Amino acid sequence: MLDKAFDPKSAEPRLYGLWEKSGAFSPVADPAAPPFSIVIPPPNVTGSLHIGHALNNTLQDVLTRFHRMRGAAALWLPGTDHAGIATQMVVERQLAASGNMGRRELGREAFVERVWAWKETSGGTITHQLRRLGASCDWSRERFTLDEGLSRAVRKVFVTLHRQKLIYRDKRLVNWDPQFQTAISDLEVEQREVDGHYWHFAYPLEDGSGEIVVATSRPETMLADTAVAVHPADARYAPLVGKCVRLPIVGRPVPIIADDYADPEKGSGAVKITPAHDFNDFKVGQRHRLPMINILDPFARLNENAPAAYRGLDRFEARKKVVAEFEALGLLRGVENVRHAVPHGDRSGAVVEPYLTDQWYVDAKTLAGPAIAAVEEGRTVFEPRHWEKTYFEWMRNIEPWCISRQLWWGHRIPAWYGPDGKIFVAESETEAKAAAAEHYGRDEPLRQDEDVLDTWFSSALWPFSTLGWPEMTDDLARFYPTHTLITGFDIIFFWVARMMMMGLHFTGEAPFGRVFINALIRDAEGAKMSKSKGNVMDPLELIDIYGADALRFTLTAMSGQARDIRLSTQRIEGYRNFATKLWNAARFCEINGCVAQAGFDPGAASAPVNRWIAGETVKTARAVTTALEACAFDDAASALYRFVWNVYCDWYLELAKPVLQGTDEAGKTETRAMAAFVLETVLKLLHPVMPFITEELWGQTAARAGMLIGASWPNLDDAWIDSAAEAEMDLVIGAIGSGRALRSELNVPPAARPTLLVTEADARQREVLQANTAVIGQMLRVAGLEFEATAGPGAVPYLAGGAAFALPVAEFIDLAAERSRLTKEIAARGADIERLSRKLANADFIARAPSEVVEENRERLTESEAVKVKLELALARLAALQ
RNA sequence: GGGCGGCUAGCUCAGCUGGUCAGAGCGCCUGGUUUACACCCAGGAGGUCGGGGGUUCGAACCCCUCGCCGCCCACCA
Numbered sequence: 001m002l003d004k005a006f007d008p009k010s011a012e013p014r015l016y017g018l019w020e021k022s023g024a025f026s027p028v029a030d031p032a033a034p035p036f037s038i039v040i041p042p043p044n045v046t047g048s049l050h051i052g053h054a055l056n057n058t059l060q061d062v063l064t065r066f067h068r069m070r071g072a073a074a075l076w077l078p079g080t081d082h083a084g085i086a087t088q089m090v091v092e093r094q095l096a097a098s099g100n101m102g103r104r105e106l107g108r109e110a111f112v113e114r115v116w117a118w119k120e121t122s123g124g125t126i127t128h129q130l131r132r133l134g135a136s137c138d139w140s141r142e143r144f145t146l147d148e149g150l151s152r153a154v155r156k157v158f159v160t161l162h163r164q165k166l167i168y169r170d171k172r173l174v175n176w177d178p179q180f181q182t183a184i185s186d187l188e189v190e191q192r193e194v195d196g197h198y199w200h201f202a203y204p205l206e207d208g209s210g211e212i213v214v215a216t217s218r219p220e221t222m223l224a225d226t227a228v229a230v231h232p233a234d235a236r237y238a239p240l241v242g243k244c245v246r247l248p249i250v251g252r253p254v255p256i257i258a259d260d261y262a263d264p265e266k267g268s269g270a271v272k273i274t275p276a277h278d279f280n281d282f283k284v285g286q287r288h289r290l291p292m293i294n295i296l297d298p299f300a301r302l303n304e305n306a307p308a309a310y311r312g313l314d315r316f317e318a319r320k321k322v323v324a325e326f327e328a329l330g331l332l333r334g335v336e337n338v339r340h341a342v343p344h345g346d347r348s349g350a351v352v353e354p355y356l357t358d359q360w361y362v363d364a365k366t367l368a369g370p371a372i373a374a375v376e377e378g379r380t381v382f383e384p385r386h387w388e389k390t391y392f393e394w395m396r397n398i399e400p401w402c403i404s405r406q407l408w409w410g411h412r413i414p415a416w417y418g419p420d421g422k423i424f425v426a427e428s429e430t431e432a433k434a435a436a437a438e439h440y441g442r443d444e445p446l447r448q449d450e451d452v453l454d455t456w457f458s459s460a461l462w463p464f465s466t467l468g469w470p471e472m473t474d475d476l477a478r479f480y481p482t483h484t485l486i487t488g489f490d491i492i493f494f495w496v497a498r499m500m501m502m503g504l505h506f507t508g509e510a511p512f513g514r515v516f517i518n519a520l521i522r523d524a525e526g527a528k529m530s531k532s533k534g535n536v537m538d539p540l541e542l543i544d545i546y547g548a549d550a551l552r553f554t555l556t557a558m559s560g561q562a563r564d565i566r567l568s569t570q571r572i573e574g575y576r577n578f579a580t581k582l583w584n585a586a587r588f589c590e591i592n593g594c595v596a597q598a599g600f601d602p603g604a605a606s607a608p609v610n611r612w613i614a615g616e617t618v619k620t621a622r623a624v625t626t627a628l629e630a631c632a633f634d635d636a637a638s639a640l641y642r643f644v645w646n647v648y649c650d651w652y653l654e655l656a657k658p659v660l661q662g663t664d665e666a667g668k669t670e671t672r673a674m675a676a677f678v679l680e681t682v683l684k685l686l687h688p689v690m691p692f693i694t695e696e697l698w699g700q701t702a703a704r705a706g707m708l709i710g711a712s713w714p715n716l717d718d719a720w721i722d723s724a725a726e727a728e729m730d731l732v733i734g735a736i737g738s739g740r741a742l743r744s745e746l747n748v749p750p751a752a753r754p755t756l757l758v759t760e761a762d763a764r765q766r767e768v769l770q771a772n773t774a775v776i777g778q779m780l781r782v783a784g785l786e787f788e789a790t791a792g793p794g795a796v797p798y799l800a801g802g803a804a805f806a807l808p809v810a811e812f813i814d815l816a817a818e819r820s821r822l823t824k825e826i827a828a829r830g831a832d833i834e835r836l837s838r839k840l841a842n843a844d845f846i847a848r849a850p851s852e853v854v855e856e857n858r859e860r861l862t863e864s865e866a867v868k869v870k871l872e873l874a875l876a877r878l879a880a881l882q
Numbered sequence: 883g884g885g886c887g888g889c890u891a892g893c894u895c896a897g898c899u900g901g902u903c904a905g906a907g908c909g910c911c912u913g914g915u916u917u918a919c920a921c922c923c924a925g926g927a928g929g930u931c932g933g934g935g936g937u938u939c940g941a942a943c944c945c946c947u948c949g950c951c952g953c954c955c956a957c958c959a
Contacts, residue, residue, distance in 0.1 A: 005921085191957080198959065215959045267959040278958080340958055386886070390954070393885065399956085489954085521951095557907090558895080563887060563953075566894060570908060577921040588918035634896075638906075653918080744925035750914060778916075844939040853901050853940090860902075 002700055003592055005582045006693050008547030015695050024709045025138045027073035027479075036072035037479035038064060039463050040137065041487045041495070045080035046087055046122045046143060049129035051521050051529065051567065052488060054539035055555045059518055059633060061135050062484050062556060065688035066628045067483075068136070069713040074420055075479050075646075077466050078127065078137035082119075082146040084455040085180060085188075085347045088409040091115045101777040108408050115409050124802045126791050129540060134548050134691045136709070141475070142465045152460050153465035155414045155427045155508065162415075162425045166363045167403070169423065173282045174402055176355030178300035178315075179348040185454060186399060187493055189352055191341040200268070201326055203228060203245035206253050212237070212245055213273040213333050217340060217834060219326070222247065222317040223306050225254055227273040234269050243584070249325050250307060259284050276356045294356045298406075311589040330750035360404040362415060364501065368395045371500035372725070374510040380500065383631050387489060394493050403454045403499075409454030417447045438484050460498035462675055463511035484631070485512040488520060489563070516631045520564045541787045542572060549690035550576035556689050557637035578641060579693050582686070585649050586679060586697045593658045594675040596702050603720045606766070607659075607667060608615040608821070609732075610674040611725035615642065617678050618716040624685045625713070640686055648678060651733060658774040676702075707857040727801070728768045732775065734800030739807060740781045744794055745821060746813040754812075756782040757789035759797065760804035769803070782807075793877045797870055804870070815878065822875045829868040836861040 020026065027035070038060050043053060060076060068074035090112055091105055103111040123144075130137065143150060155314065161167040174183040199219050212228055228245055230237035237256070244253040262271050275285025276292040285292055295310075297303045302310040302318050310318050326332040372395050374380050375388055382388045404413060408517040416424045416432040424446065426432035437443050457463070463485075467476040474524070486495060496515055503511030521529065521537075527623040529536045542551045546569075553575040558565045587596075602614040620643040627636035652675070659671045679701070687694040687708050698708035739756065748754075756776065758769060766787055769776070773785050791797050794810025796818065832880050836857055839845055846854055 002918095005919095191955095194958095196958075200959090217958045269959090271959055280957095338958090341956095342958060390886070393955075459911075493955095560896070562895080568908090570892075571894075572919075574907065577919095580921050581919065584919035584922090586918085591918065632898095638896075642906085649918085650923090654916095657916095741926085742925060744913070747913085750916090750924090781916080837942080842939060846938045846939080849901070856901085 002587045002697075004587075006547070006579060006696065008549065008692060009112050009544070010130070011696050012548055012692050015570070015692055016134065017882075018707065019136065019695075019709050020131075020139070022710075023337055023706060024707065025076075025136045026140060027075045027354045029139070030073065033071055033073040034476050035075070035483075036064070037077065037482040038065035038484055039077045039466055039484065040079060040501075041485075041491070042079045042081040042143075042145065042459065042462065043126050043832075044083035044086055044580055046083070046090060046125070049133070049539055051537050051539050053126070053130075054133060054542075054551065055559065055565070056486060056488060057130055057133055057135050057517055058552045058555045059559060059631075060634075061485070061552075062633060062688040063484060063628070064136055065691060065709065066713070068709070069687065069711060071479070071712060075141070075475075075607070076135070076137045076417075077141050077143070077479075078135070078139060079143035079466060080123065080126065080128070080145070080405050080458060081411060081455060082144065084407055084410040084452065085184075086455075087115060087119070087183070088407050089180070089347060091118050091409075094118070096348070103408070106457050109210075112408055113452050113778075122220075131374055132540060132543055132548065134552065136691070138312045144881070145462075149468065150458060150461070150465045152427075153461050153469055154411045154453065156470050157412050157461055158388040158425050158453070158457075159409055159425055160569060161362065168361055169358060170361050171356065171358045173276070173279055173354045174357055174359055175343065175345075175350055175352045176298070176357070177345040177350055179345065179350035180407065181298045183355075183357060183404060184345055184352070185402050185456075188346050189343045190346040192344050192803055193339055194342050195337065195339050198267070198336040198338055199323055199326070200336070201248070201272075202331040204331070205240070206244040206246045211331075212256065212270050213268040214269040215269050215336075216272060218319065219313055219322040220275075220302070220310075221274040221295075222272060222322060223250055223302070223310065223318070224274045224276050225250075225615075226275055226285065226293060227254050227288065228256045228270055229259040229262040229273050230256060230270045231262040231264045232875075233262065234262070234264045236264075237270060237574040248285065248329055248331055249322065257284075257288050257290075259287065270697050272497065277354050279354050282354070284548070292356060296353060296355060299686065300353050302750050330851070331841075335574045335782040337846050356418075359402050360415075360453075362401040362403055362457075364398045364401045367501035367505055368398045368497075368503040369515055371395060371497065371510075374504060376501060380512060381514050382512040383514060387515070387517045389490065390489070391492055391497060395497060398497075400458065401454075403457050404449075404451040405454055408453050408457060411458055411538055413449040413451050415449040417449070418444050456494050456498055459495055460502040461506075463499055463503055464507055469506070479651060480507065480511070481509045482512045483515045484516055489517050490520070514631070518559060519562055522564050522566050523597065537567060537569075546572050546576040547579065547692070549579050549693045553578065553637060553692075557641070559633045564594075578645065578688060581645055581649060582682070582690075582693065583646070584696070585653060585808070588653055588699055589675050589679050591671065591702060592656075592675070594672040594679070596676040596680050597673040597843045600673040600677055600731070602674060603717055605670055607670060607772075608728040609652070609655050609659075610670055611720075611722045612729040613648070613674060613678055615721035615726060616647055616652075617681050618718060618720050620647075621681065621685055621714045623869060628688070637689060640682070640689070644682055646684070648682065652678070654779060655732070655775050658778055662774065666748070681716070683708060684711055684714050687711075722826065728747070731765055731768055731803060732772045733800030735769065735803070736779045738798045738800045739782070739805065742798055742807055743781075743809070745808065746818055747794065748807075748809050748812045750781065752809065752812050753781060753783040754807055756780065756785050756810060757791055757795060757806040758785055758787050758803065759789055759791050759806050762786070762803075762874040765801070765803045788823055791874070791877075793880055797865060797874050799820070799870070819875065819878055822871055822878065826868060826871045826875065829864050829871065832864045833861060833868065836864065 064074050064076040096104060100233050158167060175189045177184050196217050198215045198217055200213055200215045202213050204211045213708045214228060227246055230241060240256050243257045244255050246253050261280060273281045273284050275281045275290050276294040295302055295303050300315045302313045304311060344350065372392065373392060406779050414425060414427060418436050424435045425433040426435060432446055436446055463482050464476065464480055467473060467477055469479050499511050539551060550572050605611050605614060620639055623639040624636045646882045656671050656675055659667050683694040684687040695708045698704060769785060777784060791806035795806040795808040798806060839857055840861060
């Protein structure tokens with residue numbers, strides 16, 4: 001006996017345990033089963049589940065469960081990311097908060113141990129939260145980006161790319177984060193609008209013949225200026241090109257050069273050039289072979305290359321001092337307030353400095369070629385498609401990828417330096433030593449590169465490293481390339497693009513056939529959720545309140561093509577109600593003895609209502625299947641919602657009641673079997689989205705061999721769609737529906753039981769209505785049906801399903817209300833007639849529109865005219881009545 | 883500066899390749915002790931589909947243009 005209500009709190013952990021224990025999450029071994037695979041976007045190992053994860057993982061689970069039920073060897077491979085900077089930052093903060101030594105004092109080895117310890121304590125959090133969501137990941141295959149297998153893949157890839165000259169060491173400007181004291185990639189730099197100034201500085205010409213004014217928002221960089229540039233075609237400055245200015249404060253002469261980079265329209269038209277501290281200036285410096293003077297240390301303090309008075313000063317202190325000195329020297333020509341973008345580290349929030357260092361780079365340009373082609377040729381398809389433009393845009397303008405990080409938490413770069421600085425890149429120290437010995441002719445001590453790799457380097461290998469690469473494992477052979485990747489648009493560049501490049505380069509195949517980009521979740525007002533704003537919705541809290549199924553259904557239903565989702569608890573509540581509705585439908589079936597019958601053939605049902613619901617079930621199954629195949633998750637959800645609530649519950653079960661309570665035993669048996677069959681089908685179709693409640697009902701409503709998670713997806717026979725049964729049910733449903741609307745509009749008391757007059761109906765229609773007298777009586781609350789009837793005065797007429805009816809309710813109704821209703825209806829029909837006639841009178845329309853469209857319009861006109869005549873008649877009778 | 887997305891009932895959104903496409907949920911209003919369900923049932927009101935122009939027999943859907951809103955990339959003279 002089903003409980004009065006579903007209790008997610010107790011059922012969810014129980015059912016999840018059963019699934020996991022049964023091994024249902026692992027792909028079936030059957031070699032004939034087609035493979036289906038998804039790799040999870042690995043969340044940060046020490047993170048916890050936020051609502052975005054809930055969406056992303058719900059969709060992955062929906063697909064995985066769908067394909068599993070369809071008979072695929074379905075693998076959803078889970079795992080976590082070591083998240084270099086993010087995790088190191090957390091542990092550093094912990095050290096600071098607990099008053100312990102900082103990481104430098106602690107030393108590398110001890111610090112890394114601390115991070116591992118933190119990973120051990122908090123590392124399981126997010127994977128356990130995924131379980132609460134119902135994620136059917138194969139935990140036996142769980143991976144971590146720093147585990148041995150993946151680390152080996154990282155080293156192999158690094159060494160290979162290095163050998164192919166696609167990884168190289170280079171000295172150039174990088175984005176330097178002075179807080180973490182590491183280089184970061186372009187993608188990790190976030191431009192933030194801040195209030196600042198342009199300071200206009202006068203640089204006196206060396207020969208004393210005047211001055212040249214330049215503007216800057218970073219005055220301290222003038223200490224490292226090595227030129228002033230003007231545009232070659234700028235007549236104002238032409239005579240000065242080749243001369244020098246004497247750099248104030250520093251006293252160094254620097255040349256005035258001509259370069260296209262200088263924009264005559266901007267500022268004074270002359271621009272200071274600081275090659276070691278500005279990306280544009282760096283290029284100018286290279287073109288003109290200018291000296292590059294680095295005046296900053298890793299903390300962004302002024303170093304020994306700055307004038308003595310500045311050494312050791314923080315960059316912002318130095319900025320103030322430079323401005324003060326210019327003012328004192330009488331060379332400050334103006335200060336302008338501006339709001340401009342300043343680069344910040346996305347993790348640290350510190351202002352990033354362009355900084356000249358040696359780093360490792362990946363030749364992304366070369367790797368991007370095949371990755372662009374794969375999408376151009378449709379071997380990998382983005383969904384929604386428009387994201388391909390974003391992908392192309394970035395890939396076609398890709399810059400070298402700086403992969404070294406001056407951090408301790410991550411994959412140590414497999415490069416060793418000999419005493420003379422020669423680099424030996426190898427998969428192990430042993431190999432590096434062997435190579436060194438061969439090179440030097442004797443054993444020499446080697447020093448491993450101190451740096452680690454960008455977190456995204458190992459993530460880029462995720463689709464194949466997790467399957468066992470570089471070994472050609474069974475999993476790799478079977479599950480690579482993966483079927484679909486589901487992720488957010490915020491990591492298309494960070495992750496998707498790089499997986500494409502690495503996957504193609506190392507396996508020759510794109511890592512996934514399809515990339516589904518899910519939306520970003522915002523709060524009900526459309527604001528991005530953030531802890532600081534306090535508008536975050538905790539998925540676990542939502543699961544506690546509404547159950548995992550309700551949250552999952554909500555996220556699935558709202559996952560349209562839009563870029564963002566505004567989530568409100570109201571919506572979740574509505575889908576919780578939907579789950580309850582399903583539960584109650586199952587209780588109804590149970591109470592009425594509707595149990596799935598093994599040999600039941602829905603296609604052989606005889607009652608029209610049963611033939612009709614069988615057809616509707618086929619259509620729904622088809623719609624859900626098509627939608628899930630296309631990642632149209634919202635369509636799948638709404639097809640299910642509509643069918644369960646508005647078709648099965650509102651109509652089928654209601655129509656079934658008189659049968660189930662009646663005395664026709666054969667009819668009862670068929671209806672019970674059909675009700676159970678449809679419910680069972682619904683449980684299957686709904687299972688990918690609402691796994692818990694459907695599994696629970698599956699187990700409780702019949703003695704079944706296996707769990708629903710392992711049941712097969714409905715593959716129903718289109719032949720069950722019976723258009724004759726549909727027409728019959730249209731008539732019955734129409735007679736009831738339109739009749740109910742009339743009663744309500746005319747305020748006929750609910751207790752009134754008039755007789756329903758059938759004023760026009762053909763033989764078949766009469767037969768159908770006759771057969772459904774009980775149903776109509778119950779649902780429309782009428783005493784009975786009278787055939788061959790004529791509508792007397794005060795009988796309110798209506799049409800439905802091609803037949804005409806009338807409700808004799810004169811004694812109950814407000815005549816004025818009815819008159820106004822009829823008048824309104826007549827006017828509406830009149831408008832229809834007017835519009836349709838005009839259309840049909842248009843010779844172009846007749847000539848050019850397809851004939852079926854013309855025909856359809858003719859039919860509508862005829863029908864409208866007939867209805868209008870009837871309504872006018874009724875109005876006339878009403879007048880007579882008064 | 884370059885690119886992308888959005889603007890459809892009070893709110894959140896669906897409307898694929900132009901021809902019942904003007905819809906759903908929530909909210910609102912009216913009425914319900916119909917033995918599965920008040921987390922319910924029945925009914926209802928609400929929109930000239932951002933503005934303007936064009937293409938077409940016909941446009942929410944295609945083109946142009948304007949206006950807002952949002953995002954991404956580039957930009958620190």
